[in-house]
Amino acid sequence: MIDGHAHGHGGGTMKAAHTHLFLGDNHHRNERRTWLVIAITTTMMVVEIVAGNMFGSMALVADGWHMSTHAAALLIAALAYLYARKQANNRRFSFGTGKLGDLAGFASAVVLALVALLIGWESVLRFQSPIAIDFGEAMFVAVIGLIVNLVCAWLLKDDHHHGHDHGHHHGDGHAGHDQNLRAAYLHVLADALTSVLAIAALALGSVYGWLWLDPAIGIVGGLVIARWSWGLIRDTGSVLLDYIPEGEDLPEEIEAIIAKEGGEIVDLHVWQLGPGHHGAIVSIVTDHPRAPSHYRDKLAVIHDLSHVTVEVEARAA
Template sequence: MKPPHEHAHDHPHPHDQSNSRSLKAAHEHFFLGDNHDRNEKRTWLVIAITATMMVVEIIAGNMFGSMALTADGWHMSTHAAALLIAALAYLYARKHASNRRFTFGTGKLGDLAGFASAVILALIALLIGWESFRRFQSPMAIDFNEAIIVAVIGLVVNLVCAWLLKDDHHHGHDHGHDHGAGQDQNLRAAYIHVLADALTSVLAIAALVFGSLYGWLWLDPAIGIVGAVVIARWSWGLIRDAGGVLLDYVPEGEDLPDEIQEILVKEGAEIVDLHIWQLGPGHHGAIVSIVVDHAHAPSYYREKLAAIHDLSHVTVEVEARAA
């Protein structure tokens, strides 16, 4: 019988070649998402497209005396700056993935970047709402034809960027039901930034078309407020989910605890303490304390838990039940 509280860490098992989350990889604490490199490249590509569009609009605006083009160009610059947070997070996480000073790797850096981007998105929503409210009080003359052209160009660019950033998994707000999805909150934040910009373009086009037809100047700020509310809601969902990961919150519907319980109960073990947290997209860690009548080595239980695909780092504590 093994002494109580013996620990098992993630050492490779010679017969576990089929498990894509190899225990050797987990021991190296490399917890980046499966599509980390692809997502990083796409984010940089979106920044390049956005920056190019920004330069073209600012130059064209100055050449043709168009304030609408110039203003949208500077708006694109803030958009590129927000996306830069995501790109730099990918770069830093990749460069330092093997740095052992990060105790559990750099997989959570994307969640930190996503949280920061969500706060920026909330501020953008607040600014849009405030500016729309001011325009209710002081309506401004609008060059409808020019503004519609700018909004359409912006929409096309944003739709292309959204397509590039679209993840293979859904982008809704209820992700706790499927830990297998391994959602990248950093990519989600970049996607929502682009989607928010596309939404404002769609709403602007609608407001401008009806405004030009019926002279409804009030419609532009009214739709601006609607857009601000929608963007704020997206921002809150991202703050909630990314913040939850940073605080090691186990979302409702997460079935990892049940999977661990099911496997260990079959081995005659009683779980007395269980801690689960996310290490990165598609990677989770667990510390499990069990009490058993006839104890095996901790590595025995760890190998049983290796069947759970997203459980990448496991520590097992075994204690013999008191007679």
């Protein structure tokens, strides 16, 4: 349902009752799950650090502190959810707080890129200065980390499918998705990937004594994580810059609907307001002007169009 403004002839304004609440459909659910994942991660962190110090396991202590950086990254997503919800009706946010998730996702993507860089750098150093590995202890830690990360990934997986049949297509496969949740999910998935690769490297290393395999697989993992990071930076950055991705047909849908009403669009701006929400400013010239509300009603069939401003002018003689 469209909530928006419609500007009529001669600068007159006709307003429809509306709010600027452009949060994703599953905002509350995703927020709760993110906090739950942080709780699980923090608990695991404390257990590993305490157990590592009690039993003299440096591998456990190191992984515990690694968990702390993981929890800190997830905190970006959780705080973004909280702030966006608390400030959703703050009128100083002209178009609501729906984009805060994309901003947090962009920040998380930068952190993920740094993680990939650090993994790569540490792996290169390991090539130059190999260290002795306690394969049994390291395997134990990696398996525990993998289990925890798989549970967290399951909690954060975006399994919500939009069932709206409105003929609207998203070219990049991510428009309308919660990029904040996607960022948190990729952080967890990156950790799971490093655990899987570590287990493989340790298993082969323990059998054949290949110490070089651990840093080699570390570099591969860093490259994969860097690729995920770039994809997230690209998608969230596009939303923040109001870029309409290739294949996004919402502008064409608007033009087709207005053309059926005998109007010509002379100026059109479309941008994303939040997950599943778009705004549009539509300037129409026509030989037979109708009230702006008429065009808004026609555009209401586009479900993702949540905020519309319509300007109507009579075609010059």
